Amino acid sequence: MGKTIKLISGDGEMFEVEEAVAFQSNIIKSLADEDNADDCIPLPRVDSQILSKVLEFCRKHANSPSVHTKFAAIPSELCPKHDGSAAGASSSESSSAHSETCRACYDAVMKLVQWDLEFVKVDLDLIHHLLKAANYLDIEDLMFMAVEGAANAIRGNNPEEIRKLFDLENDFTPEEEKEILKEYSWLDDPFEP
Amino acid sequence: MGMWEVLPLDLLARVFSFLPPDSVARAMAACKHWLACARSRAAAPRHAPWLIALPARGGPACFAHDPALNRWHALPLDFLPCPLRLVAPVGRSLLCRLTASSDLRLVLLNPFTRQFRHLPDLATPRRNPAVGVIYSSPFSVIVAGGASGSGYEPKVELYEDGRVDRWESLGPMPVEFAVRLTVWTPNESVHAGDGAMYWMTSARAYSVMGFDLRRRTWREVKAPMADQLEWAALVRRPNRKLGLVGGAVGGQGTVWELTDKDAWAAVAEVPAKLGQRIWGCRKEAAGAALGGAVRCVGDERTVYLFKDFGSEMLVWEEERGWRLMEGRRRVSSTPIKAALLHPTLSVAEIFHASM
Numbered sequence: 030m031g032k033t034i035k036l037i038s039g040d041g042e043m044f045e046v047e048e049a050v051a052f053q054s055n056i057i058k059s060l061a062d063e064d065n066a067d068d069c070i071p072l073p074r075v076d077s078q079i080l081s082k083v084l085e086f087c088r089k090h091a092n093s094p095s096v097h098t099k100f101a102a103i104p105s106e107l108c109p110k111h112d113g114s115a116a117g118a119s120s121s122e123s124s125s126a127h128s129e130t131c132r133a134c135y136d137a138v139m140k141l142v143q144w145d146l147e148f149v150k151v152d153l154d155l156i157h158h159l160l161k162a163a164n165y166l167d168i169e170d171l172m173f174m175a176v177e178g179a180a181n182a183i184r185g186n187n188p189e190e191i192r193k194l195f196d197l198e199n200d201f202t203p204e205e206e207k208e209i210l211k212e213y214s215w216l217d218d219p220f221e222p
Numbered sequence: 223m224g225m226w227e228v229l230p231l232d233l234l235a236r237v238f239s240f241l242p243p244d245s246v247a248r249a250m251a252a253c254k255h256w257l258a259c260a261r262s263r264a265a266a267p268r269h270a271p272w273l274i275a276l277p278a279r280g281g282p283a284c285f286a287h288d289p290a291l292n293r294w295h296a297l298p299l300d301f302l303p304c305p306l307r308l309v310a311p312v313g314r315s316l317l318c319r320l321t322a323s324s325d326l327r328l329v330l331l332n333p334f335t336r337q338f339r340h341l342p343d344l345a346t347p348r349r350n351p352a353v354g355v356i357y358s359s360p361f362s363v364i365v366a367g368g369a370s371g372s373g374y375e376p377k378v379e380l381y382e383d384g385r386v387d388r389w390e391s392l393g394p395m396p397v398e399f400a401v402r403l404t405v406w407t408p409n410e411s412v413h414a415g416d417g418a419m420y421w422m423t424s425a426r427a428y429s430v431m432g433f434d435l436r437r438r439t440w441r442e443v444k445a446p447m448a449d450q451l452e453w454a455a456l457v458r459r460p461n462r463k464l465g466l467v468g469g470a471v472g473g474q475g476t477v478w479e480l481t482d483k484d485a486w487a488a489v490a491e492v493p494a495k496l497g498q499r500i501w502g503c504r505k506e507a508a509g510a511a512l513g514g515a516v517r518c519v520g521d522e523r524t525v526y527l528f529k530d531f532g533s534e535m536l537v538w539e540e541e542r543g544w545r546l547m548e549g550r551r552r553v554s555s556t557p558i559k560a561a562l563l564h565p566t567l568s569v570a571e572i573f574h575a576s577m
Contacts, residue, residue: 157225160233176233180240188251196224197253206251213247213567220285220296 034061035069036084042077043069046084049091054083054166074165079158086148086159086171093141145170149178153195156182227255235263242269242290243334243565250567260567264314267564273519274333275531278557280305280321284333285531285558286565292547294532297333306331306338308559310355310410314566315573317355317363324349326365330572334565337573341381345389348375352403354411354419354433360384360572364411364419366395366433367403374400378433383572392438399431399440409559410455414480415462428454428468446478446486452501455518457525460540465489467518467525473497477525477538492527492536496544500527500536519560531558 034051036044052058060070072080149156156178163172182194188206192199201209226234238246238260250257273287274297283296299306306318306329315337320327325347331338344365351368355361360383368375378392408421408431418432420443428445445454445466454468459479466486469475475492501516519526520538528535533549 154225157229160229164230164233172236176236176240179237180245183237183241183249184245186245186248188248191249191252195226195252197227197256198224199252200254201251209251209257210247213244213250215295215297216244216247218295220294 036080037069037071038075038077038080039073040076042080044077044080044084046088047091050084050087053087053090053170054168056165056167072166075162079155079162082155082159083162083166083168083171086145086174087168089141089144089148090170093137145174149174149181151178153179153182227253231259231263234259238263239268242288243567246567261569264566264568264570267314267566269564270524271521271562271564273526273531273560274308274311274316274563275558275560276306276308276316276318278307278559280307281556286333286563287531288565289537289547292550294550299333301336302331302338308561309353311561311563312355312361312363313357313359313572314564315570316561316563317353319353326351326353326368328353328363332566332570332573334567335569335573337570339573341383342388345379345391346370346375346377350404350407351375352408352411352421352431354413354421356413356419356435364392364433364435365389367400369404374404376400378438395433396440399442402429403431410457412456412458412464414458414464416464420456420464422454422456422466430456430464430466443480443484446476446488453516453518455520457518457520458522459489460522465520467520467527469497469501469516469527473499473501475501475527490538490540490543492538493544496536496546499534499546500529517558517560519562521562524562526560526562531560 032048033045034048034057036046036051036057038044048061052061057070075083149159156175159171160175160179163175183191186194188210191197199206234256238249241249246260250260270289272289274284276284282300283298286295286297287293288295305321307321309317309319309328311317312330315330315332318329318331320329326344326349328341329338330341341363348365348368348370352366354364354366356364362383363381364378366378374397376394376397378395379389380392381389402423403421406423408423412420414420417436418434420430420432422428422430422445427448428451429448430443430445432441432443433439434441445451445468447468447470450470451468452470454466457465457467459465464480466478466480467475468478469492473492473494473496475497476488477490478486479489481487515529517526517528523539525538526535527538532551535547535549536544537547538544
């Protein structure tokens with residue numbers, strides 16, 4: 030195990046993880062840089078159940094570039110097939126050229142994306158907590174996937190279905206709801222002259 | 223109260239930013255908190271902008287093309303007290319002019335949220351000037367040239383939205399530029415990273431006028447292949463460079479970028495077969511509007527080329543190259559003016575400036 034860092038959840042549980050895992054959180058990274066004497070970082074706003082989910086995500090992403098927010102190609106140094114033996118400059122141009130032609134890298138990225146999509150196919154309560162944790166801990170890819178998970182639950186559903194999924198109280202009168210939908214009804218009617 | 227009802231607005235707005243407009247509309251109808259969030263906050267757009275076309279002579283509706291679904295929509299304009307003609311996009315709204323007024327009178331319009339606002343009248347009224355938009359926050363508008371009385375108006379004016387409620391003079395411009403910008407009314411303007419506002423004359427031989435906003439000086443830049451281009455238009459390029467898209471006989475077409483030395487570097491070439499589908503093979507007979515009929519609308523990421531709104535479009539994106547987007551039917555047979563605009567359902571604050 031490489032250098033590790035200790036995190037304390039809001040409910041007092043301790044998690045010891047590798048730096049590469051924890052440092053996907055920009056907040057944890059900057060707190061660790063501040064030279065803490067006991068290298069134990071408290072995270073009062075995240076409880077253990079959520080933190081363990083967050084760390085599961087980070088563990089999976091530890092050795093991959095930010096696939097969602099930067100759509101980065103895998104640099105040839107991280108290619109599972111070539112293990113750093115790729116010749117040539119390591120500019121971003123050659124990186125993207127590398128993974129465009131390297132089947133192993135493409136497969137690895139797609140697998141990660143698939144895993145992420147499964148990861149957020151959870152109940153919306155958990156997505157809600159992941160969204161807030163990703164925001165609080167500043168983890169870009171987790172934020173992206175949590176937002177995507179919530180958006181997926183909205184997409185294509187009508188207001189009543191949305192309310193059921195997100196446990197929203199309907200504080201509109203039927204007339205008010207109708208008015209709002211009427212205002213945007215043009216979106217559902219493609220123009221047929 | 224459910225947790226999604228108390229989620230911080232910025233996070234909820236981010237969720238909405240991942241949704242196409244019709245899903246946002248349905249989310250708005252779910253509860254008041256979500257309605258307020260979607261109405262007040264427009265997170266950075268993630269989808270490609272839509273193509274918006276306003277009939278040149280005004281009309282009861284304008285047309286919007288959704289590139290994700292390749293679908294056209296008619297957006298009603300019945301809330302407008304007077305017909306408007308599109309001048310340029312400004313952020314997530316459109317700068318338009320009153321069709322009925324021969325002196326330039328500008329109006330800010332968002333056809334998605336049905337909001338509009340008049341800009342103050344120019345200090346020196348004029349007909350047919352060049353209009354340039356600087357989109358920062360807030361936005362600014364420059365007006366140059368035009369005809370007033372029996373002569374050409376050489377005064378340049380600037381309006382900075384939200385700062386003062388009037389136009390300010392930027393001094394005179396050389397008369398020959400005023401003439402060119404008036405007689406051959408330019409369409410789009412591009413505010414480039416070098417601090418200049420560029421317009422292009424709408425007739426051959428194409429040339430580009432640049433107004434340096436800091437030094438208040440004017441210069442002319444010859445367009446590439448100026449004598450051969452049948453149609454041409456200016457677009458913004460990435461890194462805020464000035465771009466020029468133009469086509470010639472035989473389906474030939476190029477995207478250029480202006481370099482630091484006022485030279486044009488070709489960035490992409492249109493495959494001739496695709497160009498021919500849009501602007502034909504042969505040189506049109508004198509008088510026929512080949513050049514005028516090809517519309518070019520673009521931003522830093524995408525360029526659309528088409529003849530009629532609703533028919534086939536040639537689309538260019540830097541990473542993807544050229545592709546044809548299937549036409550459905552002719553959406554509008556009247557002349558139109560088009561721009562790229564991100565659809566927004568949020569009520570924009572720029573419509574609430576002091577008026």
